[in-house]
Amino acid sequence: MSWRALLRSPRAPLIALAVVSALSLGARAYKLGEPCSVPCTSAGDHTLIFDEAYYVNAARVIAGIHPPSGSHYDDSPLGSDPNAEHPQGAKLIIAGAIELFGDGPFAWRIGSLIFGSLAILGMYFLVRSAGGDPWPAVGAAALLACDNLLLVHSRIGTLDIYALAPMIWGVGLYLRGRWISAAIVLAIADCMKEVAPYALIVLALVELARMLIAWRDPGAPEEWHWWPSSVRWLACALLSVGLFIGGLGLMGLIARPYADAEGKFITGGPIDELRHIIVYAAQLTAAKPTGIASYPWQWLLDLKPIVYLRVSSPLPGQAAGITPDVSFIGEMSPPIMLLAVPAVIFFLVRLVVRRPPLGGRVGGVDSGTAAAALGDVQMSILGTAWFLATWVPYELQQALDHRISYTYYMIVVMPGIYVAVIHLVTLGWRRGRRWLQGLIVAWALLVLAAVIVMYPFLALF
DSSP, rough: OHHHHHHHHSHHHHHHHHHHHHHHHHHTTTTTTTOEESSSSSSBBBOOTTTTHHHHHHHHHTTTTOOOOTSSSTTTTTTTTTBBTTTTHHHHHHHHHHHHHHHSSSHHHHHHHHHHHHHHHHHHHHHHTTTTTTHOOOOOOOHHOHHHHHHTSSSSOOOOHHHHHHHHHHHHHHHHHHHHHHHHHHHHTTOTTTTTHHHHHHHHHHHHHHHHHHHHOSSSOGGGSSHHHHHHHHHHHHHHHHHHHHHHHHHHHHOEEEETTTTTEEOOOOHHHHHHHHHHTOOOOOOSSSSOOHHHHHHHOOOOOOOEEEOOOOOTTTTEEEEEEEEEEEEEOHHHHHHHHHHHHHHHHHHHEEEEEEEEEEEEEEOOSHHHHHHHHHHHHHHHHHHHHHHHHHHHHHHOBBBOOOGGGGGTTTOOOOOOHHHHHHHHHHTTOOOHHHHHHHHHHHHHHHHHHHHHOOOOO
């Protein structure tokens, strides 16, 4: 069987997805418990990476364990959630893992490995739900797997990947017309971190774009018209918000929210807890970014990476303190970001000025089916809608209210970039020009090289 025939097999994309997922899981699971102080004999000897210092210690308190003296939440009431500025969901998962596996790095990070794997599979599901072909769907999943920022957060005990995975699956379910299931999954995302409701803005922009297209194009699907679109989104949003508030109340019964800085429990149920989360976030302001903080526009140019943890070998004659050498960097993959802004701008302009018709031709090549043209339009909508709904709020908050922001906030923005970039690459490949296909292959090799060079345990940066 020739390579072309093999690639055209309906099973080939699924096999490729399985390979990508397995390799990514191996890369994220490798040396999961390290680095560690020498001698490494207890949980306290394992080094917490970046914001694990907050979330792992909060999970310890939930699980009834006092964190080491002098660390965050070391004197908080046991059984409470002292990290009340965020919903309890992800911390409850970590706490459950601690009770199941013991207080150690496997328990702290196994949830991130699982949710990171779900996010990779979710990217495939998301692209297919938008009408994309199987191979672009594999490509989008591979971009998430090869993105350093997502790789790092899929192996450390922080909250973002717990929120991102159900966001991706929830939007995918909605695009398949399963809005009740989508509302449930998006409510789960909301219970992980308060940025997850941006997914509802993604869906609102998707529906708005569909309505505008249906208004101009009689060939648009019936369900894109304003009435079914409005009812569908409103029903999904109300159900999702209601389930989130209910989930917040239920989690509060398991781990009562405790405002550690104020030294008091938050009373009044989920509404008061939600108010505390919003007020806390509103207070995170500064006249200009300092330290690891950055402007949202800088993220798009990959200008402000964050060193999460760096451990170097001791000089001759010095005792080894922590091993092995590591370099955990909060930074997106530069080759992916190279195409991010051009891809988003291209599809935004294409939708507004030169929207491809719902039928006939896709990417300059006869598609032969209306489904391919519809998928092309939906991929364009999804990539731009996700980017605008998740990045623009950060930019507006910073510009209007001097909101402090950090590079890792891009975690929830990246799925839109993956969709836009892989769709741009797909359209370029379909043009059949060898020089363009050569450039695409070179770019793909750069993406692969970047994840290797930036891998935390190579410590090349």
